[in-house]
Amino acid sequence: xxxxxxxxxxxxxxxxxxxxxxxxxxxxxxxxxxxxxxxxxxxxxxxxxxxxxxxxxxxxxxxxxxxxxxxxxxxxxxxxxxxxxxxxxxxxxxxxxxxxxxxxxxxxxxxxxxxxxxxxxxxxxxxxxxxxxxxxxxxxxxxxxxxxxxxxxxxxxxxxxxxxxxxxxxxxxxxxxxxxxxxxxxxxxxxxxxxxxxxxxxxxxxxxxxxxxxxxxxxxxxxxxxxxxxxxxxxxxxxxxxxxxxxxxxxxxxxxxxxxxxxxxxxxxxxxxxxxxxxxxxxxxxxxxxxxxxxxxxxxxxxxxxxxxxxxxxxxxxxxxxxxxxxxxxxxxxxxxxxxxxxxxxxxxxxxxxxxxxxxxxxxxxxxxxxxxxxxxxxxxxxxxxxxxxxxxxxxxxxxxxxxxxxxxxxxxxxxxxxxxxxxxxxxxxxxxxxxxxxxxxxxxxxxxxxxxxxxxxxxxxxxxxxxxxxxxxxxxxxxxxxxxxxxxxxxxxxxxxxxxxxxxxxxxxxxxxxxxxxxxxxxxxxxxxxxxxxxxxxxxxxxxxxxxxxxxxxxxxxxxxxxxxxxxxxxxxxxxxxxxxxxxxxxxxxxxxxxxxxxxxxxxxxxxxxxxxxxxxxxxxxxxxxxxxxxxxxxxxxxxxxxxxxxxx
Numbered sequence: 192x193x194x195x196x197x198x199x200x201x202x203x204x205x206x207x208x209x210x211x212x213x214x215x216x217x218x219x220x221x222x223x224x225x226x227x228x229x230x231x232x233x234x235x236x237x238x239x240x241x242x243x244x245x246x247x248x249x250x251x252x253x254x255x256x257x258x259x260x261x262x263x264x265x266x267x268x269x270x271x272x273x274x275x276x277x278x279x280x281x282x283x284x285x286x287x288x289x290x291x292x293x294x295x296x297x298x299x300x301x302x303x304x305x306x307x308x309x310x311x312x313x314x315x316x317x318x319x320x321x322x323x324x325x326x327x328x329x330x331x332x333x334x335x336x337x338x339x340x341x342x343x344x345x346x347x348x349x350x351x352x353x354x355x356x357x358x359x360x361x362x363x364x365x366x367x368x369x370x371x372x373x374x375x376x377x378x379x380x381x382x383x384x385x386x387x388x389x390x391x392x393x394x395x396x397x398x399x400x401x402x403x404x405x406x407x408x409x410x411x412x413x414x415x416x417x418x419x420x421x422x423x424x425x426x427x428x429x430x431x432x433x434x435x436x437x438x439x440x441x442x443x444x445x446x447x448x449x450x451x452x453x454x455x456x457x458x459x460x461x462x463x464x465x466x467x468x469x470x471x472x473x474x475x476x477x478x479x480x481x482x483x484x485x486x487x488x489x490x491x492x493x494x495x496x497x498x499x500x501x502x503x504x505x506x507x508x509x510x511x512x513x514x515x516x517x518x519x520x521x522x523x524x525x526x527x528x529x530x531x532x533x534x535x536x537x538x539x540x541x542x543x544x545x546x547x548x549x550x551x552x553x554x555x556x557x558x559x560x561x562x563x564x565x566x567x568x569x570x571x572x573x574x575x576x577x578x579x580x581x582x583x584x585x586x587x588x589x590x591x592x593x594x595x596x597x598x599x600x601x602x603x604x605x606x607x608x609x610x611x612x613x614x615x616x617x618x619x620x621x622x623x624x625x626x627x628x629x630x631x632x633x634x635x636x637x638x639x640x641x642x643x644x645x646x647x648x649x650x651x652x653x654x655x656x657x658x659x660x661x662x663x664x665x666x667x668x669x670x671x672x673x674x675x676x677x678x679x680x681x682x683x684x685x686x687x688x689x690x691x692x693x694x695x696x697x698x699x700x701x702x703x704x705x706x707x708x709x710x711x712x713x714x715x716x717x718x719x720x721x722x723x724x725x726x727x728x729x730x731x732x733x734x735x736x737x738x739x740x741x742x743x744x745x746x747x748x749x750x751x752x753x754x755x756x757x758x759x760x761x762x763x764x765x766x767x768x769x770x771x772x773x774x775x776x777x778x779x780x781x782x783x784x785x786x787x788x789x790x791x792x793x794x795x796x797x798x799x800x801x802x803x804x805x806x807x808x809x810x811x812x813x814x815x816x817x818x819x820x821x822x823x824x825x826x827x828x829x830x831x832x833x834x835x836x837x838x839x840x841x
Contacts, residue, residue, distance in 0.1 A: 241314070329351070350388075370472075417648045461607060479719055519551065710726050749823060750822075751823065770803045
């Protein structure tokens, strides 16, 4: 028979049981801020969310939310994880940089330590450090670069960010439509970083004349390269250079800068990722606004009246969409389930929003050629996709060239990938670039092949999720600190164990009954312009959704000494989490097996019964502890905090 594959419980395992936190690249203790909501502890919840993350409010709106994909609730109740991102938005709107109490986060820098798992990159720990005024340069004012600047500034370094454009925010500002992320939210959080003493030099790109070498000469001892992937990729097919073919990322960047393309009436978007969805939704808004404005132009007598009637003619634009006068069609190689956008909980939600707005999806078609007429796009011919991946799961599309389909189009938006521009690097600077065009790095430290130079985000990995870029910035800051200080920081752990009395322990009422419910969305017929589509929870809604949390910080803890092997805990468990089995049926290393015998005082190979628990299935109901007659099973809340030992010196 197959043996039970287990892991003996140790200190790290208690943190790893909080799956949402471990799924987050910066280890935000999402479960704990979620649990703060039904308690009404919104400020504490915000401080927990903000402690590791200088862009908590931004993430509350547009994070890819890997925490939700990891959430245990979503494994127990398939496709129904906690609405973590939306609950973060709820608390940030009350205490974040964009709220009426924008200085709340300052408490993290003046001694407040949130009641949650703590990590070495959290703001309260960093702010206790005292560093000399040494200079560090950050290249790129996107969220990755600014997160690095934030953590270095807290450590006491003089940080200067060099930004090529006239404003900060990078691809989060220019690549995400404002109906998903209003500019003011991003701007407020950037200002908080600047308030730490971070200097941002705008319109200062790195060039052949001003690059890494020149920065070194100016006294910068370490440099973090965090430029974004702002160049779109093209397809090598007939007609790809015809007027009316646009790269998605350039389309989005232009739109966020206030520049609009003349798209005509029919748009084909090629691609299946989130950038394709953003481009399609933005294109539809542009088409509808054009219909409205034309209607106003034809009917209004004065410009003031025209502006007033723009929103009164929304029904005209909707009618044009229904009748096919305007159309946006997303064409992907993949089926709906295979689309890159469908690989996460949040991506699936955005797919639903996109379809609700009237955008068409055409699956399993690959572009064959773009057809032009008089130098302008007229249509796109596609060929049928037979398969997207090969037998080893690698991306390797195959096509049936005999089966084709033509979509009429006035514009084609290519959303097939992005590239990073690193031509500013000079050979003599010894920063090597990979065949993919990204900067070569050490994955553990983000160090490049040149001493004192680090890289992360899009520059090192290619197009990166928002939260991954933030994580790279924080990792680079820690590596730069170790490099400049010459000290490897040694960590220790502070553990708080709260034993919960079984007769008083209970989960929130109906915690296992409530269904996942995301915030209300703006009605499709009102989605035009820059109005934010995702609304906010009411307090009642937020409390209900927060109460669904399984509270993974609390767990049944077993003490074998008083156990009488009655098996009641195993019998009562509604999820069949427990099993008492002979030790020989458990797959353990020789060392672990010997440690068990030694701890129990048993002779080697003497019969031993062990309790095996499937933690992924545990819903923290506490029935096992409540029914235990000897107190061998107890519910305990365990919080582990990292801190630097002896000032971090090794």
